[in-house]
Amino acid sequence: MKITIIGGGAWGTTLGQVCIDNGHEVLIYDVNMEHVSKINMHMHPFFETQLPSSIKATHDLNHAIAFSNIILLSIPTKVMRPVLHEINLLINSPTIFINVSKGLEVETFKRMSEIVSDEIDAQFLEGFVALTGPSHAEEVILRKLTLLVAASTHIKHAKLIQTIFSNESYLRVYTSTDLIGAEVGGAVKNAIAVVSGACTGLGLGENARAALISRGILEIMRVVEFMGGKKETAFGLTGIGDLIVTASSENSRNFQAGKKIGLGIPIDQIYQEQKQTIEGIRTIEALESLSIKNNLELPLIHVAYEIIKGHLLVTEAVPKLLSRDLKSEDF
Ligand SMILES: NC(=O)c1ccc[n+]([C@@H]2O[C@H](COP(=O)([O-])OP(=O)(O)OC[C@H]3O[C@@H](n4cnc5c(N)ncnc54)[C@H](O)[C@@H]3O)[C@@H](O)[C@H]2O)c1
Numbered sequence: 245m246k247i248t249i250i251g252g253g254a255w256g257t258t259l260g261q262v263c264i265d266n267g268h269e270v271l272i273y274d275v276n277m278e279h280v281s282k283i284n285m286h287m288h289p290f291f292e293t294q295l296p297s298s299i300k301a302t303h304d305l306n307h308a309i310a311f312s313n314i315i316l317l318s319i320p321t322k323v324m325r326p327v328l329h330e331i332n333l334l335i336n337s338p339t340i341f342i343n344v345s346k347g348l349e350v351e352t353f354k355r356m357s358e359i360v361s362d363e364i365d366a367q368f369l370e371g372f373v374a375l376t377g378p379s380h381a382e383e384v385i386l387r388k389l390t391l392l393v394a395a396s397t398h399i400k401h402a403k404l405i406q407t408i409f410s411n412e413s414y415l416r417v418y419t420s421t422d423l424i425g426a427e428v429g430g431a432v433k434n435a436i437a438v439v440s441g442a443c444t445g446l447g448l449g450e451n452a453r454a455a456l457i458s459r460g461i462l463e464i465m466r467v468v469e470f471m472g473g474k475k476e477t478a479f480g481l482t483g484i485g486d487l488i489v490t491a492s493s494e495n496s497r498n499f500q501a502g503k504k505i506g507l508g509i510p511i512d513q514i515y516q517e518q519k520q521t522i523e524g525i526r527t528i529e530a531l532e533s534l535s536i537k538n539n540l541e542l543p544l545i546h547v548a549y550e551i552i553k554g555h556l557l558v559t560e561a562v563p564k565l566l567s568r569d570l571k572s573e574d575f
Pocket residue numbers: 250251252253254255256273274275276279290318319320321323327344345346347379380381382519520521523
């Protein structure tokens with residue numbers, strides 16, 4: 245099959261290699277000419293890895309859209325709407341959209357599938373699948389064992405993407421029909437990963453991290469349920485699985501950003517130093533607004549938001565959380 249990938253960064257390019265390993269044809273589109281050139285020279289834009297020789301990239305969106313009827317989106321969520329708007333002006337046949345970007349639109353709290361539905365004319369939107377789960381690009385590019393979930397409201401679309409991306413050597417994809425649960429899990433875990441990094445930056449230990457992952461999954465469950473997903477999905481690959489890999493790994497950019505916050509580095513400096521996408525900080529902003537508007541209890545997100553906005557010193561975060569009313573853990 246032919247697959248167009250929008251976004252030739254760490255993850256998009258890596259998924260391009262997966263598609264080629266699985267016998268598909270790939271064309272990657274990116275606005276960044278340096279990334280396009282590197283990919284065309286079979287070099288990964290971020291990793292010291294030789295890419296398969298059949299991988300191709302372009303700077304021409306028209307060419308990319310005409311290439312296939314399966315479009316995989318792997319761009320920062322903050323540019324998702326304008327990029328889809330451009331795609332909609334060029335598209336002229338029914339297409340399946342796969343999204344791997346993890347976040348919510350800050351202003352509207354919309355999930356990426358909702359933004360795709362807003363921007364792409366219904367006649368050209370054949371289906372939508374979220375491909376998500378615990379997956380560091382750094383490992384997948386080395387073909388290390390990884391499990392993902394293809395989630396769609398239409399099982400036949402989820403099964404198609406499952407077949408395209410699964411192989412018998414390093415990648416196994418499960419299907420799910422809980423699209424909301426999968427999308428929300430992937431977005432909220434990035435926010436909790438920032439908090440986890442901050443714990444490390446503050447010098448807290450493994451006990452604190454385990455507590456944070458456990459209490460963090462509760463916040464993911466609350467958001468999933470509020471948004472209309474199944475709370476049980478939070479206990480699978482797209483929730484706790486993705487949270488564990490992101491909240492406990494130095495490979496994670498969200499964890500790294502949180503660590504710097506914990507060390508007291510100002511947020512503007514963190515953004516300047518990090519060339520790649522950090523979704524978790526924007527997601528914290530979206531979740532704080534969502535929780536205030538809807539009276540959702542998200543204490544970890546709230547404290548992280550206060551620190552990011554400069555309303556709370558990072559050293560005040562733990563006392564603030566510990567001074568909350570004592571309560572039972574009963575679910
Ligand atoms: N890196 C990972 O391991 C990983 C794993 C799973 C999911 N994700 C998610 O995938 C998404 C992308 O992550 P990434 O790590 O590849 O980020 P990245 O910053 O490495 O790459 C993003 C790419 O998008 C391109 N881009 C930016 N604006 C664009 C535009 N307007 N049009 C076309 N291309 C544009 C950039 O040039 C860059 O190449 C994020 O939402 C992230 O949460 C990443």
